[in-house]
Amino acid sequence: MSTTPASPSASGTRVPLIAGNWKMNMDHVQGITLLQKLAWTLDDAKHDYRRVEVAVFPPFTDLRGVQTLVHGDDLSIAYGGQDLSDQDSGAYTGDISGQFLAKxxxxxxxxxxxxxxxxxxxxxxxxxxxxxxxFRHDLVPVLCVGEGLEVRRAGTHVEHTLGQLRADLEGLPEDQVRQLVVAYEPVWAIGTGEVAGPDDAQEMSAAIRAELAGRYGDDVAGAVRVLYGGSVKAANAAAIIGQPDVDGVLVGGASLDAGEFANIVRFESHLTT
Ligand SMILES: O=C[C@H](O)COP(=O)(O)O
Known part of the structure; x- marks a missing residue:
């Protein structure tokens, strides 16, 4: 059954977002199989997409097939591109326009x-x-920020990551900033099996929110969803998303397994009460 994918409510309550970045994996045939399995698994579990939103980021070549499946089967899973050009059209060989992604x-x-x-x-x-x-094409950007191992070892990770955030948001009006999703991804924890602990995820998410509050006000900061990414699995997702300023996860490797990713989506069922 389809419902419109969730988004932050007007009251400022942030709906968790579980996002799967397939990276350069899954050709267009494999991608359809993976998405079908994911949808069936979540359907069987009676997943409520209004409570926890689900999105996948397939390779560009999969997107037409994903669109057809999502529309044909009336799925509530959102999807997006892994990158876009800063240009809308023209002689930019190999690049993909936001206009094409929107279409x-x-x-x-x-x-x-x-x-x-x-x-x-x-x-x-x-x-x-x-x-x-x-934003010119009404796409919601998931802006990824985060530090490498050397910066983490030097203890300047917060300053480094906020520096990226400030530079990337330069010139963006407040009404666009409030729609953003920010994903904190410590590079040393990506695909390595090393996971930043829930406390590390919370430390950076809170710092990002405080930075947004300082620049754009509490209202904007309260609307922006901040995700954590880096070796997330079903076994560690609940503890990470349970942090007050973490609003979901951006999952790489584990999103290629429909069962594992569905278990991350259903993180609430792994919470101990
Ligand atoms: O986009 C996803 C992140 O790069 C995390 O990837 P990973 O879960 O394979 O560590």
Whole structure:
């Protein structure tokens, strides 16, 4: 049964978002199978999508198939692109416009994932332009920020991550900032099995929210969802999302297994009361 995907309510209550980033995995056939399995598993568990929102970020080549399945089967799973160009059209070989993602029914788009920052050398200036491009096409950006191991060891991770946030949000109006999702991803914990503890996730999420409150006011800061990403599994998701300033998770490897990802979505059922 479909319901409109959840979003933060007008009262400021933040609906948790469980997002699966498939990265460069799953061709368009495998992607459909994975999404079908995920939807069936969550259906069997009578998952309430208004209570916990679910989104997937497949490779670009999967998006048309994902759109067809989501619409055809009336699924409540949202989806988005893993990146977008800061331009809308033109001679930019290999790039994908936000306009194309919007036309494919994407709700979200990842901006500044650490693999884009490190492997592709994306700068904060480019990411700031990509955020603006996303909003031009009514896409909700999931802005990824976070520090590498050396910065963490030096103890300057909060300052470093807030510096990225400030630079990326440069020039963005308040009404757009309030729609954002921010994902804190300590790079040293991505795909390594190393997980920042729930306290680390809370420390950074609270710092991000305080930064937003200082610049845009409590109302805006209270609306922005802050996710944690880095080796999240069903076994550690509940403790992380249980933190007061953590509003969900951005999952890589574990999102490629429908059963494991569904268990992360159902994190509330693993909470001890
Ligand atoms: O986008 C997802 C993050 O990079 C985390 O990936 P991971 O769960 O495989 O560590």
């Amino acid at each position: 494919l029914g994407c709700t979200y788009v990842l901006v500044g994932h650490s693999e884009r920052r490190t492997i592709h050398g994306e700068t904060d200036e480019q990411l700031s332009a990509k955020l603006k491009a996303a």
